[in-house]
Amino acid sequence: MTGIFISFEGPDGAGKTTALNNLLPLLKSKTDQEIVLSREPGGSEIAEKIREIILTIHDEQMDARTEALLYAASRRQHLVDVILPAIEQNKIMLSDRFVDSSIAYQGAGRMIGTKEVAEINDFAIDGQLPDLTIYFDISPEIGLSRIKKDHQEQMDRLEQEKLPFHERVHEAYLELLKNNPERIKKIDATQSLDKVVADTLKVITDRFPSEFNLGG
Ligand SMILES: Nc1ncnc2c1ncn2[C@@H]1O[C@H](COP(=O)(O)OP(=O)(O)OP(=O)(O)O)[C@@H](O)[C@H]1O
Numbered sequence: 021m022t023g024i025f026i027s028f029e030g031p032d033g034a035g036k037t038t039a040l041n042n043l044l045p046l047l048k049s050k051t052d053q054e055i056v057l058s059r060e061p062g063g064s065e066i067a068e069k070i071r072e073i074i075l076t077i078h079d080e081q082m083d084a085r086t087e088a089l090l091y092a093a094s095r096r097q098h099l100v101d102v103i104l105p106a107i108e109q110n111k112i113m114l115s116d117r118f119v120d121s122s123i124a125y126q127g128a129g130r131m132i133g134t135k136e137v138a139e140i141n142d143f144a145i146d147g148q149l150p151d152l153t154i155y156f157d158i159s160p161e162i163g164l165s166r167i168k169k170d171h172q173e174q175m176d177r178l179e180q181e182k183l184p185f186h187e188r189v190h191e192a193y194l195e196l197l198k199n200n201p202e203r204i205k206k207i208d209a210t211q212s213l214d215k216v217v218a219d220t221l222k223v224i225t226d227r228f229p230s231e232f233n234l235g236g
């Protein structure tokens with residue numbers, strides 16, 4: 021029995037959080053291992069405080085590299101406080117977003133460069149990539165329209181960016197998928213929630229058959 025680390029990625033409104041919540045009981049019924057669900061900054065106090073600085077709307081403009089460094093710093097702390105202990109204790113760690121988000125959002129979205137952002141994140145994660153990444157693929161138009169329907173007033177700073185930003189993010193995710201075919205598996209997130217959850221369950225149980233081997 022070993023710990024497993026799975027990240028969930030994709031554009032805003034792809035349905036990551038919704039699918040994860042629906043997936044959790046299904047995964048639990050198939051394994052004896054404890055499952056930990058987290059989302060960066062994930063209840064790590066320091067990571068949370070760093071994230072707060074990023075998401076607050078300030079009078080002055082936050083520099084794109086400052087933002088990328090803060091995300092990397094927040095990720096590092098969440099990794100150390102939450103993810104690594106879970107893996108160490110042979111748990112199944114599910115993270116709603118991880119390093120690919122920074123490469124897509126800061127690297128491509130903010131145009132700092134995906135290579136540059138990958139480099140500072142290499143320093144932050146120190147080799148600890150997910151064993152598997154589930155990528156929820158959806159066009160920015162559909163993803164954003166799902167979000168707008170929900171909470172029109174309370175979109176955070178990142179979600180307020182213009183459509184081209186989100187198109188660059190989407191392109192970068194597709195590039196990550198192409199370059200990491202072993203680690204990243206694509207799910208068609210435009211499907212019904214039930215189908216998205218079923219497809220995701222199959223990818224995970226196919227990849228880790230000895231961990232998810234219980235009936236139900
Ligand atoms: N398969 C689906 N079909 C239609 N609507 C969906 C589907 N999955 C989720 N939704 C709806 O889309 C909206 C956004 O979903 P959700 O918050 O899970 O996305 P997300 O990927 O976590 O977004 P973010 O990156 O902003 O956190 C919610 O209203 C949710 O109910």
Ligand SMILES: [Mg+2]
Binds near residue numbers: 036038
């Ligand atoms: Mg979410």
